[in-house]
């Protein structure tokens with residue numbers, strides 16, 4: 001078993017928490033003294049650094065939201081000087097103004113270290129060739145993985161997104177052993193490889209995928225692992241925290257959240273109350289060592305739960321389980337909460353349809369109508385209308401059971417649903433807001 | 434009896450009920466100089482199946498598959514219709530009496546006479562029964 005930072009990765013939990021308390025205390029003192037934004041926030045909440053006497057006192061501190069970054073566009077809450085900044089990343093403004101994240105050299109180092117620990121934990125190191133097929137540029141994925149992979153001494157192939165045929169050829173010619181990209185892009189790469197007659201399982205050296213930036217499921221993992229002959233690992237992070245930075249270990253049982261880097265809480269999104277380990281709620285992270293843009297109790301909007309048990313791999317950090325959905329992606333259909341990930345999970349268990357889907361929600365009168373468009377696979381195409389009707393009824397039935405809400409299903413031609421080479425947009429909500 | 438020569442390879446294509454799908458299929462086949470000799474469309478709510486007899490089924494299958502269509506081969510038979518009332522009834526009765534189900538049928542106007550394309554659940558039995566009843570089946574060489 002390989003470790004990048006064995007001292008921290010295997011540190012007993014009690015020691016980790018002592019370390020976290022020290023880091024938190026000094027961070028809060030620094031912010032209260034030097035940052036007008038954090039100072040005012042704490043004043044408004046009537047909390048002073050002296051009130052932070054143990055780790056659980058973090059619950060006294062106010063939350064932060066993405067809105068705080070947007071409202072302070074571009075850089076009004078940065079806590080580093082212009083001279084100290086070495087990089088900006090900007091997240092896409094799909095839901096409003098873009099957000100800008102700044103980094104000091106130490107911020108970049110911590111980010112790279114976090115990824116280096118993760119890549120080491122899945123058995124990568126010197127001699128591995130890692131193809132980084134996340135977008136390079138303002139998006140954090142490309143450069144983030146790039147620096148992390150270089151940190152462990154692996155060889156980076158910085159292909160970015162696009163020109164997929166060439167990506168497949170390079171993967172084969174340069175004996176790439178691992179690829180970092182979105183799960184939907186890996187599916188696309190697999191399809192393109194098949195089309196040009198390359199069997200990734202047999203014709204390449206690919207053994208691992210580090211997949212993130214969009215939600216995916218256990219079933220999708222199994223499917224990709226069997227199809228491509230790789231181990232598929234999830235990676236977690238958002239640009240506000242730095243970028244993708246926490247991966248699963250070889251056990252594939254949750255993201256290791258390194259305790260010296262981040263403190264994770266799970267809260268009830270409605271009340272803000274802290275939840276117990278194992279309980280599902282909104283992930284809330286505090287970045288303990290960030291210099292340019294410390295995030296305190298940042299509510300990410302992702303739904304998951306925390307596992308505090310020591311991992312079988314020997315690492316003591318808490319783990320967060322696979323992301324179940326977004327607080328704001330949650331669709332309310334006839335009063336019932338529906339996550340697109342539940343739809344995906346259900347479709348994965350039905351062999352007659354493919355993994356791509358699209359949800360269309362409309363309102364007729366007072367009722368919500370939910371339509372799920374799925375691609376009929378080649379193998380299950382039958383000349384008989386009745387067989388096709390049965391497939392559709394089965395999908396409708398399974399979705400209704402999983403979601404507790406009636407769903408119409410439309411069978412569409414294979415390859416006709418849009419494939420996105422970035423974040424997937426799988427929901428079209430036509431209801432007037 | 435050699436029933437094989439009466440088995441005709443039909444291609445079936447999955448299609449969404451969108452305007453222009455049949456035209457798109459026809460155009461793709463036209464590009465390959467494949468002639469459509471007969472076709473029918475079966476529709477359900479939201480999707481349909483285009484069924485076609487073409488002169489080069491293998492080529493058609495390859496072309497449409499490469500374009501991403503869901504395509505399948507289906508075995509059908511072609512019965513020459515007597516130019517008199519009740520022709521269809523006779524054939525349906527012969528098959529029905531033998532417990533053979535007609536899954537679907539459609540017409541094809543041949544050079545001189547009307548032809549009925551039949552998809553049945555037991556192809557070989559159907560061929561024997563129809564011939565036994567004195568009706569004429571067209572050989573697949575008529576089409577491809």
Ligand SMILES: [Zn+2]
Nearest residue numbers: 249311313315
């Ligand atoms: Zn582990």
